[in-house]
Amino acid sequence: DAGVTQSPTHLIKTRGQQVTLRCSPKSGHDTVSWYQQALGQGPQFIFQYYEEEERQRGNFPDRFSGHQFPNYSSELNVNALLLGDSALYLCASSLGLGEETQYFGPGTRLLVL
Amino acid sequence: QKEVEQNSGPLSVPEGAIASLNCTYSDRVSQSFFWYRQYSGKSPELIMSIYSNGDKEDGRFTAQLNKASQYVSLLIRDSQPSDSATYLCAVNRGSQGNLIFGKGTKLSVKP
Numbered sequence: 001d002a003g004v005t006q007s008p009t010h011l012i013k014t015r016g017q018q019v020t021l022r023c024s025p026k027s028g029h030d031t032v033s034w035y036q037q038a039l040g041q042g043p044q045f046i047f048q049y050y051e052e053e054e055r056q057r058g059n060f061p062d063r064f065s066g067h068q069f070p071n072y073s074s075e076l077n078v079n080a081l082l083l084g085d086s087a088l089y090l091c092a093s094s095l096g097l098g099e100e101t102q103y104f105g106p107g108t109r110l111l112v113l
Numbered sequence: 114q115k116e117v118e119q120n121s122g123p124l125s126v127p128e129g130a131i132a133s134l135n136c137t138y139s140d141r142v143s144q145s146f147f148w149y150r151q152y153s154g155k156s157p158e159l160i161m162s163i164y165s166n167g168d169k170e171d172g173r174f175t176a177q178l179n180k181a182s183q184y185v186s187l188l189i190r191d192s193q194p195s196d197s198a199t200y201l202c203a204v205n206r207g208s209q210g211n212l213i214f215g216k217g218t219k220l221s222v223k224p
Contacts, residue, residue, distance in 0.1 A: 042117075042214030056211055090157070092212075104158070107155075
């Protein structure tokens with residue numbers, strides 16, 4: 001049973017650049033949520049995708065955008081990178097919306113210089 | 114008041130002891146509750162979910178939920194050094210679908 005996968009594992013960018021992170025959900029799951037985890041903090045919800053639409057969004061600026069593909073995989077795009085965007089970006093998958101348990105991928109560690 | 118609060122620790126217990134981790138939440142409409150374990154440099158791994166008041170046991174782990182007191186806890190019996198990690202409490206408000214996390218409690222189990 002394939003778990004949640006993310007790519008790349010690590011990434012280094014400079015301020016002002018753009019980045020795209022990718023996620024494939026756990027087999028049988030159709031919902032993808034993205035979280036940002038700064039050092040020493042709990043994960044913060046960015047947005048959630050279901051049926052190729054953004055269903056919910058956390059308190060993140062429009063520089064953060066995403067997409068979900070027909071095969072349920074998802075991308076997170078961040079434009080105009082800031083130093084403060086350095087964090088671990090986590091993708092979580094679940095089945096449907098609501099209370100379902102979310103399972104996390106290994107994460108992408110982004111460093112902005 | 115933060116939505117989900119945990120003591121940051123570190124909580125240090127000797128091997129074989131019971132570790133008790135606590136979490137409070139502010140939103141009474143919260144429906145489901147989760148404990149995740151996160152090793153340093155790794156992603157969160159689900160340990161337990163709990164939806165109803167009372168206790169739920171899974172092996173050495175017991176989750177306890179008290180919705181009236183807006184309190185959820187995790188007990189780890191017979192703690193092992195491999196249990197040393199940060200434990201994240203997360204709350205899902207049901208219709209919203211997103212998880213709200215505490216900052217985590219760092220647990221250290223000493224041999």
